Amino acid sequence: MADLQSIVDGIYSDLTPRLGEGKVADYIPELAKVDPKQFGMAIATVDGQLFTVGDAATPFSIQSISKVFMLTLALGKVGEAVWNRVGREPSGSAFNSIVQLEHEHGIPRNPFINAGAIAVTDIVLAGYQPKEAIGEYLRFMRMLADDDAITIDGKVARSENETGYRNFALANFMRGFGNLHHPAEHVLGVYFHQCALSITCTQLARAGLFLAAEGKNPLTGHSVVSAKRARRINALMLTCGHYDGSGDFAFRVGLPGKSGVGGGILAVAPGKASIAVWSPGLNKVGNSLLGSVALEMLAARTGWSVFAGHGSESRA
Known part of the structure; x- marks a missing residue:
């Protein structure tokens, strides 16, 4: 080659x-x-x-590439039980679509669209305060890359938090269907920080x-x-x-x-x-x-x- x-x-x-x-x-x-x-x-x-x-x-x-690493953490935490909360099929619709989520009763189509990633973040958050979950994710990324210089950009996280209305809608929608176990603002606090790496x-x-x-x-x-x-x-x-x-x-x-x-x-x-x-x-x-x-x-x-x-x- x-x-x-x-x-x-x-x-x-x-x-x-x-x-x-x-x-x-x-x-x-x-x-x-x-x-x-x-x-x-x-x-x-x-x-x-x-x-x-x-x-x-x-x-x-990093934005949505973080979803791969959070999925890895969630699988490590609860194993195959992840798939009770999120599907494994391609979505064929926009990454922040709410229509599909309603049709499928709050179970996101896969872990890489926003709704699915929010459900995965909810799994990782179990047993933690939001800051602790963010800390676990940051330690995981530094360990994988063998580089402690990796940080989270607070400005980007705040920017997303201030404009992420669709993500708040998706999270609250899943909470209404019982597929979000923590308050939406806690889950999204972690989600916006993971994306802001x-x-x-x-x-x-x-x-x-x-x-x-x-x-x-x-x-x-x-x-x-x-x-x-x-x-x-x-x-x-x-x-x-x-x-x-x-x-x-x-x-x-x-x-x-x-x-x-x-x-x-x-x-x-x-x-x-x-x-x-x-x-x-x-x-x-x-x-x-x-x-x-x-x-x-x-x-x-x-x-x-x-x-x-x-x-x-x-x-x-």
Whole structure:
């Protein structure tokens, strides 16, 4: 296979003329201030190598990528009982839709749409004060990335809290159906803080490595989840990780992935690497426009698509 550094350098070079394409998430005031002409990419391989390009060391807002890590915490806490509260099917509707939630009696379609993620946060909150749950999540992220410099951006959290009317509606709606066990403002306090985590591509790629290595951190040998659970989280990322653009992402890229409206995407090449890409401009379904293109190029140039045959490691 071609050298990974030359592949990421080539992707960056190909995309440089397009920097600034897409639309930043302006409905969260703090995210509207981000310069759209930024692009970073980091690949952390299971054998301990790191390949970066562009703004890979610039922190950005993790937003919905946090849902993968909170789901991991919730599964660790209550196991398969998570699925009594949230489904596992693609939604096919907007990430903050309330229509589907009413139709399905307060059980969100999957853990990666907002309603599902709020239910997952409610599970993690059990037995904690909101500040303690936020602390557990922050410790978990620092442990996964092996980096204590990761922080939560209080300005972004406040910005979301002041404008997150739809999320309050979703939380109260689920509470009405008995699928939220804590006060909505407590759950959303944690939810807005988890989304406001500030992280770089390098840190995020390292944090996702356990999903590429059958549930273990290959650098420390630390077991995060079982191999079966890692496979299942990856399956959900492949089918539900990009809102109503999930099918198109699977079609074009063929890797489990989770996007966030901060412009980041975490993608997993099982057995090979964890990839983080960031470019703030979003496409019409709320996923990073150039980030998605970069991952499509990466999958083609490495043969890493999970749908590729064993003989397709060459350039596609």
